[in-house]
Amino acid sequence: MKVLKLERHANMLIGLEALAGWLAILVTGLLISPKLAPVLLVWLCAWIFNTWLARFDTRLTRFLVALIFGLTIIALWEMIVRIYAIPPLILPAPSRIAASFVANIPLLWGDFVQTIVKGALTGWILGGAAAVLTAIAIDRSPFLQRGLLPIGNFVAALPIVGIAPILVMWFGFDWQSKAAVVVVMVFFPILVNMVAGLAATDRMQRDQMATWAAPYGQSLWKMRLPAAMPFLFNGLKITTTLALIGAIVAEFFGSPTTGMGFRISTAVGRLDLPLVWAEILVAAIAGSLFYGIVALIEKKVTFWHPSQRNQRG
Amino acid sequence: MKNAIPILTVLLALVVIWYLAAIGMNSAWVRDQAARAGTELTTTELVKQTLTLERPVLPAPHQVAAGLWDGVAGQKITSKRSLVWHGWVTLSATLTGFAIGSLAGILLAVGIVHSRTMDQSVMPWAVASQTVPILAIAPMVIVVFASAGITGLLPKAIIAAWLSFFPVLVGMVKGLRTPDAMQLDQMKSWSASGGQVFWRLRLPSSMPYLFASLKVGIAAALVGTIVGELPAGASAGLGARLLSGSYYGQTVQIWAALFAAAALAAILVIAIGRIEGVTLRRMGLVR
Structure with missing residues (x-):
């Protein structure tokens, strides 16, 4: 007491x-x-x-x-x-940003579709699929793994956004070039995670599959892919933000007359800061939603994983 | 070092693929030129020409290497065409911003660990902010500061600081929380003061987490600085080099600037890794 x-x-x-x-x-x-x-x-x-x-x-x-x-x-x-x-030229009040947001909803929606849905989402899905397939392909070759993984880890730390001007030259101003930037940006983080995930089974589990005489395809499909899911989703979650950044920044190098990056750079040029902030608000909402949806899918897919049980807060 | 051979093999394969891609992507232009001039090209001539174009669609590795060498060693360091000069502009802003951002992150993390109110108020927002493409504010920051008459290093450093702040904050909070109940009880049974618990238990055990997040933070700071150099008007820095290259179709210049930026990122991350190694070894936390 x-x-x-x-x-x-x-x-x-x-x-x-x-x-x-x-x-x-x-x-x-x-x-x-x-x-x-x-x-x-x-x-x-x-x-x-x-x-x-x-x-x-x-x-x-x-x-x-x-x-x-x-x-x-x-x-x-x-x-x-x-x-x-x-003055609103320096920092607009939240009320003005909200007013600009409401007044420009059709415009913002168009930019959202152009940048997030067409550019970021397409690129993220393509890049993720390519990374998963590559991971499965190099999974059978320890030699390639030892060669690719350090390079993948290294590339993941580089300022890959810089390739945006090159890809804009190659694929034109429309969303295809933005999707290409996103593919390159998300590829390596997902690859590294997926390779780690495919290696995440322990000896006992592998021996069990061997005892059942499971062929490669079955042990991949029934044991190693499910075991890799927590790792894969970790990579997918990290890259949601990267995908948005890639799509928005690539528009600074050239874009059609819609898109969030285009709108931000032109509205900044006209000193229409409430619109810029409204666009940033859209980016924030889109980023949180994107992450939230991936986390929700993760919860459904990896319900068995310890990190998903008894979650608090 | 047993990984050296696989890594070199993969790198070699990448260079070969790059050469083949360069030949493939540039050949349309070369064929077009030849058809206009009314000449037939043999395969060797075709290949030779695709690898020596002045503005290729995809410059060959040796062209990029030549551009990089020319930018680093072929110019006076003070020249506006020197990659060393542009790299220094970018590096100074990155380091300034990184220092500010990581220091602020560490201080706020200390506050968060010691105050439940701060923890519950700030942490959810800090974590959520990592899902938001903060980089989108970069052009606005540059223009707003420029309209207030401030240009040069400071606005870019602020973007870099902002980007490195959140990873360091989140990592440091995690690190300061690693001591488990048993260790904290031990400190209590020695009747250690709050300050002693912090300096002798929490801070040392947070170091591995701090360094991991510093690596993420400095990479983010560099990206932030480069994007901060993109808005029109910037004439110095690797980002400006990328942009002017894309305006004038100077593909070799873009690739050289890109590789310079990659080298800079690698050097920074490796430098932090070295500091990490030395620190952890001196603390007896060798991995």
Whole structure:
């Protein structure tokens, strides 16, 4: 009991310390600029509320804490832009970005289809399929594996986006060149993961298949491919972001008059920053959705894997 | 070193494929020229011409190597055609941004490990941000800073910092959390203070994770800098070199800049790997 009491004292002390720290920030902020008062006040209130909420540590409160933090940031952004009258040429307020988003939905949808669906998704599927097939092909040759894997690991760290101008020259301005960039970008990370996955069975499992006299095809289909799925999905998840980056950046080197990269570069040129931010919002939503859908498929496919059981938070 | 022979074999195969592709992709243009001039080409002449074009569709490896050599050694280092100069412009912005971004990531990770509020507030967003193509903000950052009169190293460094920040943050949080309950209990039974637990247990055990994420971070910082050099107006750096090459159809220049960027990335990642090796060995964490 005594220990518990001591601990509570310590907790309170830490709480007081933190509070003193926040008060210090508040005072310095006010000394720098009195106009900051409401901003600091909102920040402090949200933070204290979050500190209180974080103690419960359940699924719901965790979600709420993150949500409140995000909303607070947006609120502070809006307040700062208004208080200091920051021109939208430098930083538009969230309300203006939202207005631009709503006003330009058909335009944004067209860009989304051009860049994400045609460019990124096509390239990602083609690149992923090519990587999986290559992995299965070199799986039977340890020599090729030892040669290809270090190169694959090395290439995965290179700034592959740089090939975009070359592929734009070869495949033209439309989505085909963007898909080609994405194919090259996602190929090596998926290949490396898939090769590791195909090697993920242990000796006992392989011996079991050999005891049943399973031919290569069967042991591949029934044992090694399922065993490789967690690795494959790891690679697929990493590359969702790469696919979007490849498709958007490739449009900086030339594109038809639609597409997210094209819109970003031309809207920046016209200093229409609310539209740029709206486009970035679309990219953020698309990126999270893309990742989320792949993670969901992973959950269905690899339901047996330990990392999918009893998940918390 | 037993991997040397397989790696060299695969590399050799890649070079051969590259040559064949260069012959195949450039032959249409060569045949076209020959037909216009009304001459017949023998196979040897055809092959010879496809590998020596001035603006080939796909330059042959030796042309790229020559372009690279010319850019690195054939120019004065201060010349605007020198790849060393462009590489330095890119490298300085990358390193500045990487230093800022990884330092910020480490500091925030320390805060997150010690404050539950910070953990629950910031972490979900930091993790989610990795699924977002942050690179898309690069042109905007450049233009906004340019409109405020700031050009050159700083805007690119900010993009690089932003890109290396999140991987380092996530990796460092993971690393600082590796000590398990038994180790933490041990520290407690020695009545170690919070600072001692941090400096003697958490920080040392986070090192392997930190270095792994630093490698990811510096590669991301380099990509960020190169993309930051793309918007019109940039005249220095490997990204600008790529862009001007693509405007004027100078394929050899593009490939040379691309290989220079790849070499730079490799050097940076290997350098961090070396530092990692030395640090972990001195800490007794040899793998």
